[in-house]
Amino acid sequence: MLALPSSVAVSVAVAEPSFRELEGSLTCQCGCGLTVQTCNHLQCPSAIPLRQEIRSEMALGKTKEVILDHFAEKYGEKILSSPTTTGFNLTAWVMPFLIVGLGTLFVLFTLLRWRKRTDLPSPTNTGATPPSGADMSEHKKTLERELENFES
Amino acid sequence: MIELGRQAILIALLIAAYSIVMALLGGWTRRRDFVASAENGALAVWGAVLVAATILLHALVTRDFSIEYVAAYSSSTLPLYYSIAALWGGQKGSLLFWALILTSFSAVVVLQNRHRHRELMPYVVATLMSIALFFLCLLFFITPPFETLAVPAREGRDLNPLLQNYWMTIHPPSLYLGFVGMSVPFAFAIAALATGKLDTTWIRTTRRWTLFAWFFLSLGNLFGALWAYEVLGWGGYWAWDPVENAAFMPWLTGTAFLHSVMVQEKKNMLKVWNMVLIIMTFSLTIFGTFLTRSGVISSVHSFTQSGLGPFFLGFLALILVVSISLLLLRLPMLRSEAELDSLLSRESTFLFNNLILVGIAFAVFWGTMFPVISEAVRGVKITVGPPFFNKVNAPLGLILLFLMGVGPVIAWRRASWAHLRRTFAAPVTTGLVAGAACFIGGIRNYWAIVSFSLIFFVLATIFVEFYRGVRARQAMVGDNFLRALVQLISRNRRRYGGYIVHIGIVMIFVAITGTSAFRIEKQVTLNVGEIFEIGGYELRYDGLEERDTLHIAYLMARLEVYENGNHVDTLLPEKRFYKKPEQPTTEVAIRSTLGSDLYLVLGSYDAETRMATILAYLNPLIGFLYWGGAVLTLGTFVVILPVGATAPAAAYTASPIEATETRVSSR
Numbered sequence: 168m169l170a171l172p173s174s175v176a177v178s179v180a181v182a183e184p185s186f187r188e189l190e191g192s193l194t195c196q197c198g199c200g201l202t203v204q205t206c207n208h209l210q211c212p213s214a215i216p217l218r219q220e221i222r223s224e225m226a227l228g229k230t231k232e233v234i235l236d237h238f239a240e241k242y243g244e245k246i247l248s249s250p251t252t253t254g255f256n257l258t259a260w261v262m263p264f265l266i267v268g269l270g271t272l273f274v275l276f277t278l279l280r281w282r283k284r285t286d287l288p289s290p291t292n293t294g295a296t297p298p299s300g301a302d303m304s305e306h307k308k309t310l311e312r313e314l315e316n317f318e319s
Numbered sequence: 320m321i322e323l324g325r326q327a328i329l330i331a332l333l334i335a336a337y338s339i340v341m342a343l344l345g346g347w348t349r350r351r352d353f354v355a356s357a358e359n360g361a362l363a364v365w366g367a368v369l370v371a372a373t374i375l376l377h378a379l380v381t382r383d384f385s386i387e388y389v390a391a392y393s394s395s396t397l398p399l400y401y402s403i404a405a406l407w408g409g410q411k412g413s414l415l416f417w418a419l420i421l422t423s424f425s426a427v428v429v430l431q432n433r434h435r436h437r438e439l440m441p442y443v444v445a446t447l448m449s450i451a452l453f454f455l456c457l458l459f460f461i462t463p464p465f466e467t468l469a470v471p472a473r474e475g476r477d478l479n480p481l482l483q484n485y486w487m488t489i490h491p492p493s494l495y496l497g498f499v500g501m502s503v504p505f506a507f508a509i510a511a512l513a514t515g516k517l518d519t520t521w522i523r524t525t526r527r528w529t530l531f532a533w534f535f536l537s538l539g540n541l542f543g544a545l546w547a548y549e550v551l552g553w554g555g556y557w558a559w560d561p562v563e564n565a566a567f568m569p570w571l572t573g574t575a576f577l578h579s580v581m582v583q584e585k586k587n588m589l590k591v592w593n594m595v596l597i598i599m600t601f602s603l604t605i606f607g608t609f610l611t612r613s614g615v616i617s618s619v620h621s622f623t624q625s626g627l628g629p630f631f632l633g634f635l636a637l638i639l640v641v642s643i644s645l646l647l648l649r650l651p652m653l654r655s656e657a658e659l660d661s662l663l664s665r666e667s668t669f670l671f672n673n674l675i676l677v678g679i680a681f682a683v684f685w686g687t688m689f690p691v692i693s694e695a696v697r698g699v700k701i702t703v704g705p706p707f708f709n710k711v712n713a714p715l716g717l718i719l720l721f722l723m724g725v726g727p728v729i730a731w732r733r734a735s736w737a738h739l740r741r742t743f744a745a746p747v748t749t750g751l752v753a754g755a756a757c758f759i760g761g762i763r764n765y766w767a768i769v770s771f772s773l774i775f776f777v778l779a780t781i782f783v784e785f786y787r788g789v790r791a792r793q794a795m796v797g798d799n800f801l802r803a804l805v806q807l808i809s810r811n812r813r814r815y816g817g818y819i820v821h822i823g824i825v826m827i828f829v830a831i832t833g834t835s836a837f838r839i840e841k842q843v844t845l846n847v848g849e850i851f852e853i854g855g856y857e858l859r860y861d862g863l864e865e866r867d868t869l870h871i872a873y874l875m876a877r878l879e880v881y882e883n884g885n886h887v888d889t890l891l892p893e894k895r896f897y898k899k900p901e902q903p904t905t906e907v908a909i910r911s912t913l914g915s916d917l918y919l920v921l922g923s924y925d926a927e928t929r930m931a932t933i934l935a936y937l938n939p940l941i942g943f944l945y946w947g948g949a950v951l952t953l954g955t956f957v958v959i960l961p962v963g964a965t966a967p968a969a970a971y972t973a974s975p976i977e978a979t980e981t982r983v984s985s986r
Contacts, residue, residue, distance in 0.1 A: 191705075191706060192706065194702045194704055200560055200704075201551075201553055201558055201704075202704055202705065202706075205553035205555060205558070205705075206553065207552050207905065207922060207934055243700065244699055244701045245690075245700040245701055245702050246702070247701070248702055248704035248705065248706050249702075249703065249706045249707040249710075250693070250701055250703060250707065255696055255697055256693070256701065259685065259686065259689045259693075259703065259707065260707075262681075262685050263678065263681060263685055263686075263711050263715075264711075266678060266681050267674065267678035267681075267715065270674045270678060271671075271674060274670050274671060274674055275662075278659055278662055278667055278670065281588075281658055281659035282658075282660070282662065
């Protein structure tokens with residue numbers, strides 16, 4: 168173990184989850200584009216007072232939602248690091264999943280359409296004498312078995 | 320010299336315009352001499368731009384402060400390598416650098432295709448020269464790099480201190496090579512649409528170019544992340560800044576394109592979709608440049624902002640109008656008689672992989688633009704920051720990771736249940752065991768557990784593929800393991816190189832998971848001699864040290880690092896004061912091990928009492944970001960480098976179905 172000196176470090180751990188969560192939910196207004204949690208500008212004129220304000224609000228025993236409402240009211244919605252989940256802002260959250268969901272339906276629909284097309288009898292076969300159903304199915308099974316073994 | 324530089328840009332501009340006219344005339348009238356003249360024009364444009372870039376570089380290196388650009392972005396004390404990097408450190412120089420890369424690529428394309436693809440080439444040249452013309456117009460009319468000062472400056476204002484970092488020498492060039500590289504497949508796609516030659520020729524011809532561009536785009540993104548990690552000093556590497564997003568979006572669609580072209584090559588499907596993807600990818604490179612230069616959204620890259628936004632927006636609109644018109648015109652020809660044997664097939668999986676990649680690209684686009692949309696709709700400014708992007712993209716990213724395990728190994732055409740069982744039994748078991756091990760090991764972050772399960776699942780699928788391939792080769796040829804492995808890879812470099820790239824991407828997922836779920840942070844204020852502990856390390860603060868040079872004054876906090884009582888390192892997080900712009904910066908100190916990074920930032924200090932506030936982070940598994948990049952590089956080299964011959968589709972290397980198809984189609 169490292170020998171401890173006579174004085175012990177004054178350690179200010181900032182690991183309380185609610186404080187960190189609140190820091191992460193607010194955007195630093197100094198122009199760094201980071202959250203209050205991640206802004207590390209020396210003597211930042213925005214992040215430092217905001218952190219103090221978070222602590223004061225927490226000391227009043229307010230919930231996360233109430234504290235965030237307080238900040239949004241005081242500084243405007245732009246201080247929140249994510250859009251709220253109400254009103255028009257809800258579209259920010261919903262649209263990506265809506266697009267992926269609709270895309271999934273479209274892809275499934277397309278794949279099924281292509282599959283149906285595959286299942287239709289090929290026009291090139293019409294002139295020739297078709298092998299009997301039993302023969303075809305036997306051939307198909309053999310081919311698929313061989314292809315499968317081949318691939319492995 | 321300065322006048323020569325200016326004239327070189329004008330000459331390049333005029334010849335580019337000439338080349339476009341001659342290429343289009345040659346294409347329409349089928350006059351080979353016209354086309355040859357256009358191609359020679361493209362070579363001449365490259366020569367002229369090279370002259371201009373060389374003159375500006377010379378001015379930067381010799382510190383000719385009579386040129387406004389040189390005075391603005393360098394100084395007499397700026398080290399030589401940063402003086403060279405200043406070529407892309409400012410608006411004007413970076414546009415000239417862009418034009419240089421673009422015209423160089425155009426010249427290579429012309430030389431590569433002197434006797435090939437003669438029908439496509441007129442339109443390829445016309446497209447590439449049109450893009451070059453746009454940049455040259457900006458350089459000549461809007462942001463001339465050779466503007467001189469009425470009175471030469473005695474000293475330069477220096478390069479932005481944030482840019483004075485070794486990543487500056489490689490991050491922007493990598494990103495530019497990626498962005499500009501996408502112009503080549505785009506140009507061939509436009510040529511295919513213009514000529515109606517819509518078979519796979521344009522895809523096969525540009526496969527290496529696409530990979531090349533994708534590779535540099537990957538590196539550009541990765542280097543940017545590492546640069547942010549080492550310079551911005553907040554302990555992270557990706558903040559979803561609009562400019563980071565701008566570089567990430569074309570990477571996503573480019574990755575989708577790389578995968579979906581395989582389906583067109585093998586199955587002659589997805590012709591329209593591939594066109595859409597390459598148009599989207601190229602457009603996103605221009606859109607990214609618009610975002611960076613316009614200042615429409617606030618960003619950490621604000622030093623690149625200017626009034627160029629409307630020009631890029633106009634150019635983007637032109638690209639979209641021309642591309643979409645051509646696409647609509649050729650739509651009937653592009654519709655393939657696609658057939659699908661089964662939903663359980665590689666074709667289907669690749670389509671879903673494309674969907675998720677494009678879905679993530681959309682989520683990033685939507686989040687980036689939402690502040691502008693919100694302001695337009697509600698008149699309220701809002702912020703869309705990292706928490707939004709992380710929440711939206713995490714589930715999509717995990718689905719993508721899952722598909723990365725399934726896609727490469729599921730059979731083309733039709734995968735039977737027996738095949739699925741045989742292929743995925745071991746990987747699924749591995750993934751489940753990994754997840755259970757995480758849980759038993761005490762991890763309660765469920766995102767992390769799912770992520771690690773999927774990571775092990777993907778790695779197991781790749782391992783099984785290599786193992787089976789090597790065993791098959793050993794059985795057939797009798798090679799030892801290593802030789803069989805080398806032969807296996809060298810005989811099907813596209814397939815196995817692709818797997819290696821996937822390993823690199825999986826390693827990047829490891830880093831993302833580790834740093835997102837297990838990061839430890841601590842802020843301490845220390846007197847000299849005090850210690851603190853973080854993640855198994857004990858650190859003793861030994862006071863402040865100062866160093867002064869002509870260029871920078873340094874102030875460093877000395878911290879001795881101990882692990883299990885043993886001294887293992889000395890870290891010196893710094894504050895730097897750049898003298899020319901009189902700007903302070905923070906320089907982090909990092910102790911890297913494979914398991915984690917100990918990352919220290921000097922937050923603040925008291926010069927009298929020598930007290931210092933240190934921000935300490937322990938970033939687990941971040942080393943995988945670096946190593947993942949290295950493996951990705953290795954994999955891309957395996958795929959792309961023309962070393963040795965790729966064997967014809969041998970039964971045990973390529974997929975047998977591919978071999979069967981090749982034989983059938985050759986009849």
